[in-house]
Amino acid sequence: MTGVAAVALPAVAGAHPGHRASDMIIVNTLGGLGNPNELPDGPDTGTGVDGTGRGGIEQRVIDDARASGLTAVNVTLGYVAGDMEPFEYSVREIGIWDARLRQRPHDLLKVLNAADILRAKAENKIGIIYGFQNAAMMGDDASRADIFADLGVRVIQLTYNPGNQLGDGSMAPENLGITPFGREVIERLNADRVIVDLSHSGERTCLEAAAHSRQPISINHTGCRALVDLPRNKTDEELRLVASKGGFVGIYFMPFLDPQSRATADDVVAHIDHAVNVCGEDHVGIGTDGGTTGIDDMAAYRARIAKQIADRRAAGIGAIGENPDTVPFVLDLNGPTQFHKLADLLRQRGYTENRIEKIMGLNFINYAREIWGA
Amino acid sequence: MTGVAAVALPAVAGAHPGHRASDMIIVNTLGGLGNPNELPDGPDTGTGVDGTGRGGIEQRVIDDARASGLTAVNVTLGYVAGDMEPFEYSVREIGIWDARLRQRPHDLLKVLNAADILRAKAENKIGIIYGFQNAAMMGDDASRADIFADLGVRVIQLTYNPGNQLGDGSMAPENLGITPFGREVIERLNADRVIVDLSHSGERTCLEAAAHSRQPISINHTGCRALVDLPRNKTDEELRLVASKGGFVGIYFMPFLDPQSRATADDVVAHIDHAVNVCGEDHVGIGTDGGTTGIDDMAAYRARIAKQIADRRAAGIGAIGENPDTVPFVLDLNGPTQFHKLADLLRQRGYTENRIEKIMGLNFINYAREIWGA
Structure with missing residues (x-):
């Protein structure tokens, strides 16, 4: 595996030249570029991140993403x-x-x-990584992986919370493993050099996928089950296996980091710290599961989210820990300041600048280079 | 409509600086970038142009296209x-x-x-225009036009030789017109600023589409029925209506230009001349229906083509005029010299340089600017 030293930080002036974090490469390995203050203008994808629909990205969202120091986002x-x-x-x-x-x-x-992530940094752009959070669109034909790879999709998560034809999700009670078709899709994704992601999966599906994939896999947005026993968080066995094979683990800024689903920035630091202890500092990053634009009217937002969570529960796609009073982010680690603030908290925890830079983006780049190529 | 004078020819050195045609912008409004000496490595698309399959374009094909002076090809x-x-x-x-x-x-x-066509010329690249020759993939949902527009498809021909859910093709005996769904697709393509093309259609479908479309349509590869009465050639009524609404007509280098399906370069000139007389010199171009790489072994090629034409006939997708001894191009207007040679023949016919440049590419650019934007 290519060493971290191989990543050359391009010399660019960040939006906040006085602030160390804006010189960093920051990769959000699962996030969004949406405005949480607006209703989605298309069908809810169920991700809680972006609404979709045919339309551009508004200027505020771009400005907030730049102000946050974000280099690239899946x-x-x-x-x-x-x-x-x-x-x-x-x-x-x-x-x-x-x-x-x-x-x-x-x-x-x-x-x-x-290299495109480094180019985004050098050109002061936001790199957009196309990723799926469910491989149901493969139907019964693994060669569809070729189509999506050719169209530029670079990360494919095998299951969402329910199970599908590839394997079991975190909310599938049977905890079955990867199916024969799931193995076939993994092989095709390997051949196509697309990242195989096991966020949202059941434990057995994750362990079997990590073992079957000939390229290291990722879990790009998760918490640590050893700290909070919720199904969306990964067990140490999963984290260890993925890292031992050269894979990547991104810690999310999600309520599941706290047993009462009221996670704070300190919880994010605790889960990162645990993941670093289990995986080693070269295999951990951040995949917030959120955007970089803050909430203007929290009361209105909470009302909307409560309805969305009820809808998700009714549809059978919610995860344990999604409660009507839960917001899908960490309250004190939100909006354009989130990455700067996290870096400061990691500094206070005694992390070196080198380790912080790895976690904020360089680890993912080194991992991605293995899969996608330089 | 923007005048031809608005097209500024970028000052670039062509591959053959001594030859006038290599300074021209040459747009093949329906063609290919394949090697006719090789069997297609994927299923035959039925176009007689390219084989498909997941793989790159070989160097020879690129070299031949550059040598031909080609600027862009649909x-x-x-x-x-x-x-x-x-x-x-x-x-x-x-x-x-x-x-x-x-x-x-x-x-x-x-x-x-x-503008991308001009950029291709300035950067000495081949511009690739994504086009369909059948709109059957719309299924029963005209909003699929949005998908293809977003993915970069810029020309959609409504029917191939048989009829489909949009209208009748040139070989559909009933000569029915455009269907209600066909009208809906035209409206959506107009909204998406995708070129509506009526090559291969039946006459009534073409006339009705030209009347219904609020943007001018194209017939990007055809001959003139007034000269050769074969169904793939367009009647003067079709040519006149399309041009009168600001549309575009491309003349092909295909056997249908001759009643015995043995067309020569002189036939191409005759059909261009007729089209210019009917449409005016601002509405005619070339859409060869072929590539720019020549045939190495004509006997082997003829044997393969005879089989392909028999297969097409058996499948009911061939057109009248496709005979087993027919090759799908003009024998003396083939390979990398085809555009230079045509320009010379038009000069001999007494065409001005200005008119030749319009026919070789500028007319299509001006038309495309109306539909796609500058």
């Missing part, structure tokens, strides 16, 4: 849950994002390999 | 005929072409608007 597109036909819906969303990127050539850049 | 991708599921097959081929373009960033450029 945005969720394509089918996650719902009544849509998964294949067509996923293709449609790829088109929508392609059009969004074309509309903002000076702000956004499609990330197809690891 | 390549056929997606479903044309056969047992494949039209939507998925079309999406798959878009991915294949996206990957091909990524593999050759210094040779190829995806054309999304009219």
Whole structure:
């Protein structure tokens, strides 16, 4: 595996030159570029991150992302849950994002390999990584992986919370493992050099996928089950196996980091710390599961989220720990300051600048280089 | 409509600086970038132009295209005929072409608007225009036009030779007109600023589409029925209506230009001349329906083509005039010299340089600017 030293930090002036974090490469390995103050203008993808629909990304969202120091983000597109036909819906969303990127050539850049993340930093753009959070759109044909790889999808998570034809999700009670078709898809994703992600999966599915994949896998947005026993958090066995094979683990800024689903920034630090202890400091990063634009009216937002969580529960796609009073982020680690603040907290925890830079982005770049190429 | 004078020819050195044609902008409004000496490595799309399959474009093909002076070409991708599921097959081929373009960033450029053709010329690249030769992949949902527009498809021909859910093709005996769904698709393509093309259609379908479309339509590869009475050639009424509304007509280098299906370069000139007389010199161009790489072994090639034509006839997708001894191009207007030679023949016919430049590419650029934007 390529050493961290191989990542050259381009010399660029950040938006906040006085602040150390804005010189960093920051990769949100699962997040969004949406405005949480607006209702989605398309069907809810079930991710709790972006609404979709054919339209551009507003200036405020771009400005907030830049102010946050974000270099690249794995945005969720394509089918996650719902009544849509998964294949067509996923293709449609790829088109929508392609059009969004074309509309903002000076702000956004499609990330197809690891070097594109460095290029985004050098050109002061936000790198957009296309990722799926469900592989249901494969249907019964693993060769569809080729289609999505060719169209630029670079991360494919095998299951969402329920099970699918590839394996079991975190909320599938049987905790079955990866299916024969799931193995076939993994092999095809390996051949296509697409990241195989096991966030949201059941434990057995994750362990079997990590063992079967000939390329290291990722769990790009998770917490640690050893700290909080909720199904969306990964066990030490999963974290250890993934890291031991050269994989990547991103810690989310999600309520599941706290047993009462009221996570704070300190919980994020605690889960990062645990993951570093289990995985080693070269295999941990951040995949917040959120965007970088803050909430203007928290009361209105809470009301909307309560309804969304009830809908998700009714549809059988919610996870344990999603309660009506739960907001899908960490209250004191939100909006454009979140990455700077996290870096400061890690400093207070005694982390070196080198380790902080690895966690904020360099670990993911080194991992991605293994899969996507330089 | 923007005048031809608005097209500024970028000052670039062509591959053959001594030859006038290599300074021209040459747009093949329907063609290919394949090697006719090789069997297609994927299923035959039925276009007689390219084989498809996941793989790059070989160097010889690029070299021949550059040597020919080609600036941009509308390549056929997606479903044309056969047992494949039209939507998925079309999406798959878009991915294949996206990957091909990524593999050759210094040779190829995806054309999304009219300015991209000028950019291709300035950067000495071949502009690739994504086009369909059948709209069967719309299924029963006109909003699929949005998907293809977002993914970069810029030309959609409504029917191939048989009829489909949008209208009748040139070989559909009933000569029915455009269907209600066909009208809906035209409206959506207009909204998406995708060129509506009526090559291969039946006469009534073409006339009704030209009347219904609020943007001018194209017939990007055809001959003139007034000269040769074959169904793939367009009547003067069709040519006149399309041109009178500001549309575009491309003349092909195909056997149908001759009643015995043995067309020569002189036939191409005669059909261009007729089209100019009917449409005016601002509305005619060339859409050869072929590539720019020549045939190495004509006997072997003829044997393969005879089989392909028999297969097409058996499948009911061939057109009258496709005979077993017919080759799908003009024998003396083939390979890398074809455009230079045509320009010379037009000069001999007494055409001015200005008119020749319009026909070789500028007319299409001005038309495309109306539809795609500058």
